[in-house]
Amino acid sequence: MQFSLREQIAGESRRLVKIGALAATGLLLIGIASLFFDDPAHVFFRMLSLLGTGLLIASAALMVITFRKAKKVVPGALLVSLATTLLALLVSTAFMPQTPAFATGGAAFLAGMLVGGGWSMTTLYFIDGDIVRSRGTAWYLVVWVVILTINQLLGAFARTVPSFAIFALIVATGIAVGSITGQLLRYRKATQLMTQAPKPAASGETP
Amino acid sequence: MTAAKQYCPACGAPVEAQQGYCGQCGEALTAAGQPQRTASEATPRPARVGRTSIVIALVGSGILLAALAAYFAIPRDSGSPERVQTTSAPQDGVKTKPKAGPGQVEKKQETATGSPGAPAGGAAGQEWRTYTNARYGVVVDYPAHIFTKMQDEPADHSGRAFSGSSGLWFYIYSHANALDQTIEGVLRHTLVEVRKEYTLSSASRTDGFDVVFRRDGEIIWRHMLTSQDNGFHHWLEIGTPESGHARLRPVADRMIASFRVDRPGGPPDEDVAVDAFSYRTISSRDYGFKVEGHPTDASFSVDVPEGWIREEAGGAAHELVFKSPDNHPDAMMFLAFTAEPLRGRSAEAKATAQAKHLQEIGGAEIVDKGAVSVGSLPGYRIQLKVVSPSDLDTKLVDTIIVLKRGKLLYTLEMTAPEPIWHTAGLAIERAVKTLAFKP
Numbered sequence: 274m275q276f277s278l279r280e281q282i283a284g285e286s287r288r289l290v291k292i293g294a295l296a297a298t299g300l301l302l303i304g305i306a307s308l309f310f311d312d313p314a315h316v317f318f319r320m321l322s323l324l325g326t327g328l329l330i331a332s333a334a335l336m337v338i339t340f341r342k343a344k345k346v347v348p349g350a351l352l353v354s355l356a357t358t359l360l361a362l363l364v365s366t367a368f369m370p371q372t373p374a375f376a377t378g379g380a381a382f383l384a385g386m387l388v389g390g391g392w393s394m395t396t397l398y399f400i401d402g403d404i405v406r407s408r409g410t411a412w413y414l415v416v417w418v419v420i421l422t423i424n425q426l427l428g429a430f431a432r433t434v435p436s437f438a439i440f441a442l443i444v445a446t447g448i449a450v451g452s453i454t455g456q457l458l459r460y461r462k463a464t465q466l467m468t469q470a471p472k473p474a475a476s477g478e479t480p
Numbered sequence: 481m482t483a484a485k486q487y488c489p490a491c492g493a494p495v496e497a498q499q500g501y502c503g504q505c506g507e508a509l510t511a512a513g514q515p516q517r518t519a520s521e522a523t524p525r526p527a528r529v530g531r532t533s534i535v536i537a538l539v540g541s542g543i544l545l546a547a548l549a550a551y552f553a554i555p556r557d558s559g560s561p562e563r564v565q566t567t568s569a570p571q572d573g574v575k576t577k578p579k580a581g582p583g584q585v586e587k588k589q590e591t592a593t594g595s596p597g598a599p600a601g602g603a604a605g606q607e608w609r610t611y612t613n614a615r616y617g618v619v620v621d622y623p624a625h626i627f628t629k630m631q632d633e634p635a636d637h638s639g640r641a642f643s644g645s646s647g648l649w650f651y652i653y654s655h656a657n658a659l660d661q662t663i664e665g666v667l668r669h670t671l672v673e674v675r676k677e678y679t680l681s682s683a684s685r686t687d688g689f690d691v692v693f694r695r696d697g698e699i700i701w702r703h704m705l706t707s708q709d710n711g712f713h714h715w716l717e718i719g720t721p722e723s724g725h726a727r728l729r730p731v732a733d734r735m736i737a738s739f740r741v742d743r744p745g746g747p748p749d750e751d752v753a754v755d756a757f758s759y760r761t762i763s764s765r766d767y768g769f770k771v772e773g774h775p776t777d778a779s780f781s782v783d784v785p786e787g788w789i790r791e792e793a794g795g796a797a798h799e800l801v802f803k804s805p806d807n808h809p810d811a812m813m814f815l816a817f818t819a820e821p822l823r824g825r826s827a828e829a830k831a832t833a834q835a836k837h838l839q840e841i842g843g844a845e846i847v848d849k850g851a852v853s854v855g856s857l858p859g860y861r862i863q864l865k866v867v868s869p870s871d872l873d874t875k876l877v878d879t880i881i882v883l884k885r886g887k888l889l890y891t892l893e894m895t896a897p898e899p900i901w902h903t904a905g906l907a908i909e910r911a912v913k914t915l916a917f918k919p
Contacts, residue, residue, distance in 0.1 A: 377549050384546035391538025394531055412532060416539055423543070437550070444546050451542075 281349020289353065299324075336417060340409035343399060346460050351453045358449040365442055378443050385447015392416045392448065393455025398463050405463045407456070420448065609787070612742065613639055616654035618705075618714045621738035623731055632807045639715075647698070648728065650718040650735065657713050663689060663706060666713065670702065688714075690736070699725035701732045707741040714741060759783040759910060764800060764817070765918075771798045771819045777886060778819050783914040785907050788815065813896040813904045815911060819888050827882040828860040830889050834880050835862045843867040844878065852881065854912055859883040865898065877901040879908055885917060 303324070307317035373381070395413035399406045427441055488495050607624045615637045627642040627650060634640075639653035661669075667689045671679055674693040682691045688705040703716040716739045720728040763781045767790060771778040784802045791801040791814075798820060804813040825833075828851070838844040844866040852861045859882055866876040881892045892911055896904030 377552055380545060380549035384542045384544075384549060387538050387542030387545065389542075391535045391542065394535050394538070412535055416535070419539070419543075440550055448542075 278349050281347050282353055285347070285350040285353040289357070333421070337414065340414050343406040343408040346398070346405045346407050346456065348457055348460055351457055355450060355453045358446055362442060362446040366439060373440055373443070377440070381440050381443040382447040385444040386451035388416070388420065389448040389451020390455045393452045393459065396456070398459050400463055400467055403467070405460055611640060611652065613637070613652060613654060616712060616714060617742050618652060618654050619738070619740050619742050620652055620716055620735055622650065622735055626731065630805050633811060646724060647721045648719070650716065652714065652716050654712060654714045657706070657710055663710065666704060667691070694722065697722055701736065703736045703739055705739060705741065758786040760786050761914065767800055768797060769800050771821065771888060773821065774888060778888060779918040781916050781918065782817065782911050784815060784911065811897065811900065813900070813907070814894070815907055816891070816893045818891045822884070822887050822889055825889065827858060827884045827889060830891065831860040831862045831880050831882040834882070834891065834893070835864055838864055838866055838878060854883055854915065857883045857885050877904070879905065881908070881912060
């Protein structure tokens, strides 16, 4: 069943709010637990660090296990993701001690867009009845591993450079924007195919 | 009719007959459970080889572009990120015995190159000066050709900020260690303040510490020095944009090396202040000084305090006024030279008229007056205490010396706040001694 774009966005927003609430609750619990130690701030940030590492490992495992699984493409969710990514960049730059020059920032964003655009092409799109689904190919995993590796290496060796932090953030935003834009374009193409071409017998619907 | 159990030919996962794709691997299936090359894929499979190339090209060029942008975005001369390193390197701190508590008057002396911390390879156009904070006795050598602007002095005379082109700046600042903090405690506090991840290096000494850190796109050297058994803390902070910090490093090193306490905090030692006042010789011709109707014989040379600036605004051709760099009313000093036709007046009459004018506008009171002679020139001198027209609590001291030479009357006038007159008065004495008229 297809929902309208507005319903998709609302649904995705509700999901984000739920995730945010869960995360805030988790942070609150960690904070409360930290109060029982001698140095609450140290314990709090230490636990956050451990949690972050755990989440990174879990997300990597989840990616490896599920990247081939076909998932329903929800344009509303992609749009919400696009908006939150850009919002995160805006908020981060507002608090960053420095921002790169326009040319450098633009180049970083463009570089991210190229990588993201390429990444979005590493998925296969399927029309399943009136639903568009996608699944990742091996290349999807390869590109993800490359991005993750570069990001982690830079984080380990160049995180003390504030200008690099904002630079990496702009590249990451570019990747997200490029990837999401690519997916939306491919979704549009797929939906056009759905409306133009007669439904193939092997479209997945029971004859 | 029940659907027959089928399996995905790609991954072997069980699939239902009506499934259009494999739920495990996403492989598209025909109704019979066979893999399909469905038209639903936006790009047909034969094109996938080309698409892989495009993906590699896009991702590769993106990474390359990002690397290029990073190369230009990250300051290369900052080198590999230095890590926090705390070393203990004892340094010969300047330990001075307290003479008295912190004084109230700040004086500043600037001397030209040759002051403590001799120039290292001083190239042409380089000029190093020495700044002394008279209240705390703290001294630093600085390149006047780089830090060209001296900011206003704070009301408590605790230091001074300087700035230059290209975002360069430094300040020195002193205060009493009222909280009785240890050097280690202050260092710890500093490292927390500047944040560990932005700290490039830190080193403690027996008499202070050094921290180098990044902030807002700048590299900052923060040097702390204690005096009087940790009774006073003195700070030297030098900032430069990250892109140019490698060039400034030798300068910063020399400034830090010269940063010292010459005497303890307290009222300025008169002798030190007097001896440290340096002068330069100026020629009135260089400033276009002239008296109408007397184009040739008005020129003179004289010594004026180093660093004093000629007041341009409102100055007539027969007036030459030099002002101390301080803009705070408590420390502003003026040294003026004027010349005008005799018009039948005596030096005494001119000096008296000038004093009367000051009495009318500022409620001045004459404290001393009498005839003087400077070389072969007869003259008259009047000293007044003037209630400043501003809201200053302190009075100003004004000394007027009028000399008669040929058909001209020359007036030398010094104005300064009373608390620092002991230094300012020497400037006019020096001027009188060095005044030389040119043929």
